[in-house]
Amino acid sequence: MTPSRRPAVKAWRLRGHLKETCGHPDGVSPAFGSCRNPHCLRSMRKMLAAVSRVLSGAAQKPANRVLVASRNFANDATFEIKKCDLHRLEEGPPVTTVLTREDGLKYYRMMQTVRRMELKADQLYKQKIIRGFCHLCDGQEACCVGLEAGINPTDHLITAYRAHGFTFTRGLSVREILAELTGRKGGCAKGKGGSMHMYAKNFYGGNGIVGAQVPLGAGIALACKYNGKDEVCLTLYGDGAANQGQIFEAYNMAALWKLPCIFICENNRYGMGTSVERAAASTDYFKRGDFIPGLRVDGMDILCVREATRFAAAYCRSGKGPILMELQTYRYHGHSMSDPGVSYRTREEIQEVRSKSDPIMLLKDRMVNSNLASVEELKEIDVEVRKEIEDAAQFATADPEPPLEELGYHIYSSDPPFEVRGANQWIKFKSVS
Amino acid sequence: MAAVSGLVRRPLRQVGGGTAPQCPRATPAHPSSSLSILLSPCQVSGLLKRRFHRTAPAALQVTVRDAINQGMDEELERDEKVFLLGEEVAQYDGAYKVSRGLWKKYGDKRIIDTPISEMGFAGIAVGAAMAGLRPICEFMTFNFSMQAIDQVINSAAKTYYMSGGLQPVPIVFRGPNGASAGVAAQHSQCFAAWYGHCPGLKVVSPWSSEDAKGLIKSAIRDNNPVVMLENELMYGVPFEFPAEAQSKDFLIPIGKAKIERQGTHITVVSHSRPVGHCLEAATVLSKEGIECEVINLRTIRPMDIETVEASVMKTNHLVTVEGGWPQFGVGAEICARIMEGPAFNFLDAPAVRVTGADVPMPYAKILEDNSVPQVKDIIFAIKKTLNI
Numbered sequence: 001m002t003p004s005r006r007p008a009v010k011a012w013r014l015r016g017h018l019k020e021t022c023g024h025p026d027g028v029s030p031a032f033g034s035c036r037n038p039h040c041l042r043s044m045r046k047m048l049a050a051v052s053r054v055l056s057g058a059a060q061k062p063a064n065r066v067l068v069a070s071r072n073f074a075n076d077a078t079f080e081i082k083k084c085d086l087h088r089l090e091e092g093p094p095v096t097t098v099l100t101r102e103d104g105l106k107y108y109r110m111m112q113t114v115r116r117m118e119l120k121a122d123q124l125y126k127q128k129i130i131r132g133f134c135h136l137c138d139g140q141e142a143c144c145v146g147l148e149a150g151i152n153p154t155d156h157l158i159t160a161y162r163a164h165g166f167t168f169t170r171g172l173s174v175r176e177i178l179a180e181l182t183g184r185k186g187g188c189a190k191g192k193g194g195s196m197h198m199y200a201k202n203f204y205g206g207n208g209i210v211g212a213q214v215p216l217g218a219g220i221a222l223a224c225k226y227n228g229k230d231e232v233c234l235t236l237y238g239d240g241a242a243n244q245g246q247i248f249e250a251y252n253m254a255a256l257w258k259l260p261c262i263f264i265c266e267n268n269r270y271g272m273g274t275s276v277e278r279a280a281a282s283t284d285y286f287k288r289g290d291f292i293p294g295l296r297v298d299g300m301d302i303l304c305v306r307e308a309t310r311f312a313a314a315y316c317r318s319g320k321g322p323i324l325m326e327l328q329t330y331r332y333h334g335h336s337m338s339d340p341g342v343s344y345r346t347r348e349e350i351q352e353v354r355s356k357s358d359p360i361m362l363l364k365d366r367m368v369n370s371n372l373a374s375v376e377e378l379k380e381i382d383v384e385v386r387k388e389i390e391d392a393a394q395f396a397t398a399d400p401e402p403p404l405e406e407l408g409y410h411i412y413s414s415d416p417p418f419e420v421r422g423a424n425q426w427i428k429f430k431s432v433s
Numbered sequence: 434m435a436a437v438s439g440l441v442r443r444p445l446r447q448v449g450g451g452t453a454p455q456c457p458r459a460t461p462a463h464p465s466s467s468l469s470i471l472l473s474p475c476q477v478s479g480l481l482k483r484r485f486h487r488t489a490p491a492a493l494q495v496t497v498r499d500a501i502n503q504g505m506d507e508e509l510e511r512d513e514k515v516f517l518l519g520e521e522v523a524q525y526d527g528a529y530k531v532s533r534g535l536w537k538k539y540g541d542k543r544i545i546d547t548p549i550s551e552m553g554f555a556g557i558a559v560g561a562a563m564a565g566l567r568p569i570c571e572f573m574t575f576n577f578s579m580q581a582i583d584q585v586i587n588s589a590a591k592t593y594y595m596s597g598g599l600q601p602v603p604i605v606f607r608g609p610n611g612a613s614a615g616v617a618a619q620h621s622q623c624f625a626a627w628y629g630h631c632p633g634l635k636v637v638s639p640w641s642s643e644d645a646k647g648l649i650k651s652a653i654r655d656n657n658p659v660v661m662l663e664n665e666l667m668y669g670v671p672f673e674f675p676a677e678a679q680s681k682d683f684l685i686p687i688g689k690a691k692i693e694r695q696g697t698h699i700t701v702v703s704h705s706r707p708v709g710h711c712l713e714a715a716t717v718l719s720k721e722g723i724e725c726e727v728i729n730l731r732t733i734r735p736m737d738i739e740t741v742e743a744s745v746m747k748t749n750h751l752v753t754v755e756g757g758w759p760q761f762g763v764g765a766e767i768c769a770r771i772m773e774g775p776a777f778n779f780l781d782a783p784a785v786r787v788t789g790a791d792v793p794m795p796y797a798k799i800l801e802d803n804s805v806p807q808v809k810d811i812i813f814a815i816k817k818t819l820n821i
Binding site: 156158187188189190191192193197199204205207208209212214215216217218219220221222223224226227233245246249250252253256257409410411412413414415418420425433 | 547550552554555557565566584587588592596597598635655656657
């Protein structure tokens with residue numbers, strides 16, 4: 001059992017042992033103590049090391065990348081991720097990434113929060129407490145959480161109307177989001193905007209007109225470049241919007257002026273009820289930027305999204321100009337709450353994605369299998385998240401609607417108060433900035 | 434299509450520089466201005482026919498074009514966040530030379546030439562405004578703004594309200610609006626009623642040089658989306674520039690009308706180029722003993738209806754004059770509001786509108802001349818209202 005001193009060989013041997021003896025699939029490297037096989041080389045070695053530490057009482061040099069944490073979890077683990085298809089790029093994002101326990105728990109909690117928040121919105125909509133438009137993003141959690149993980153809070157993000165997840169990852173609370181959906185004064189836009197018009201610091205909505213947000217995003221990127229602060233703007237649109245003319249106008253100007261804009265196509269295979277094959281002459285959305293380099297990313301794998309985002313952000317920050325990412329993802333709900341979502345796709349397809357590619361399940365399995373967390377611990381997080389959502393929903397249902405007197409508020413910014421006409425000439429509302 | 438529209442969109446240097454192939458009805462430049470113009474014989478005769486609007490002799494004369502240029506220059510200098518983008522605004526010095534000299538002074542970062550992509554660059558301008566810059570987005574004419582109208586209305590005008598007061602959009606959209614000379618239907622539409630319809634926007638319509646400078650400066654300093662409807666035929670018209678207008682802090686408040694001429698018998702309300710026609714009509718009528726009070730609206734939204742009401746309560750008669758189409762126009766709005774307010778009881782006759790003809794603008798000169806309000810049409814309407 002004399003281990004080789006060279007780390008690469010050590011790793012290779014361990015991998016071989018793990019695969020053949022313990023049956024761990026290639027690429028998954030379990031950390032200390034997670035393998036149940038009593039004959040596992042690694043487990044035995046570590047156990048002996050731990051025993052000898054206790055006996056000797058001497059400070060032990062920690063083994064390469066594996067520390068003994070409380071409750072015996074690993075501090076981090078390395079995972080292999082899918083290679084991205086590239087367009088006009090020599091190299092892409094790395095194919096392995098390190099996930100720390102702390103980050104993993106954070107991502108899990110965030111994705112679970114988005115999931116449960118969207119399901120709660122579904123429930124509230126069916127109870128008619130939410131009205132109008134409601135476009136849910138359950139299934140696409142890896143996109144909003146993964147993108148956020150790859151950028152800084154000082155970077156900027158703009159998206160279209162399937163925006164609740166991004167509103168949360170950009171910093172607003174579930175309370176404010178649900179209260180905006182229910183149209184109450186505690187909503188993030190004071191009930192004035194609703195589902196599609198939520199704003200936060202460095203988050204520009206929530207935009208209702210398909211495709212209009214893309215030139216806006218290029219403009220925000222122009223401001224980033226103008227201000228010289230090394231910030232980037234993530235400009236999202238869907239596979240349906242990808243055929244809008246103004247997007248190509250934005251591509252042209254962004255490339256011409258080398259704007260630090262990351263164009264991101266969230267391809268969930270359907271633009272409302274129209275599948276990508278029926279809408280686009282070319283469904284290689286990552287290539288549609290033509291002269292703009294692009295990459296196609298597995299949008300159901302949060303680590304893949306994170307790495308790709310880091311790569312794209314670094315590209316933009318280096319002053320090379322815009323870049324395009326296509327995130328291949330899936331939405332479980334229909335286009336909106338008025339669309340059951342099964343007239344243009346089969347229930348079997350939805351079920352297949354749920355069982356094989358669910359982003360939360362994928363992260364959970366990885367974390368449990370590499371001893372970054374236990375099943376119980378993640379269940380605890382589930383319980384906490386449910387409670388948080390429940391409290392938020394309570395608030396969103398109980399909070400009063402905005403006062404009628406404020407109907408005319410916020411027409412203009414920074415102006416003295418003036419009068420706004422109501423439904424007839426005798427009804428006047430005061431308008432305050 | 435690209436070639437044709439390119440041709441039409443680039444007026445063959447008929448205003449502000451170089452030679453004109455024909456003698457357009459475009460206004461001649463002031464002879465003593467710093468513009469190097471080759472005046473053709475017909476332009477010279479146009480000069481002699483053209484009246485200069487002045488109230489006192491021998492003061493500083495500035496064209497509307499130069500006034501806007503000065504206003505933008507001063508604001509670019511004052512605030513680093515201000516920048517100008519649009520087609521041909523930089524190296525070409527502006528399609529109508531309004532931005533002459535600015536690119537040379539401020540460079541590529543602040544004065545940006547865009548490709549022919551109205552929806553795209555208007556959206557980019559709005560996004561830049563959301564992120565804290567203060568863009569001036571020029572449309573070569575407002576006819577082309579229709580390509581981008583979604584960005585102006587849905588992305589700019591409504592955002593402060595939809596966000597519950599979180600996201601202001603400090604942007605100016607400017608450019609020539611309304612009828613020009615011989616440019617036919619697709620290049621002659623007036624958008625005052627269209628933009629004036631929308632809450633969240635401010636819409637200004639200058640007539641004189643003083644208006645132009647004061648309003649562009651106020652528009653740039655305003656934290657809201659402002660649409661400034663200029664007029665191509667007014668760009669070369671010189672006006673007396675009062676002393677206060679020469680100050681770098683000269684601002685005209687948005688939302689305030691100006692009484693250009695005091696009168697007692699009838700109120701005549703107008704905006705943009707027709708204000709000049711109203712003053713001409715007033716001069717003619719004055720000889721017949723009819724004193725018209727001419728009001729220059731200056732702002733379409735928020736409209737200063739109080740000034741109009743106070744005037745109507747004094748004169749008891751109202752005529753509105755505009756270049757745009759009659760149906761759902763600025764005049765229609767003024768009449769509706771007068772009916773709803775205290776001034777209705779002071780009217781001795783129904784309010785009357787003088788507008789553009791209800792047709793797409795024709796090309797032939799005789800047809801075009803009769804598709805916009807002429808001085809004789811205004812005089813006729815005034816006399817009808819006064820029952821003379």
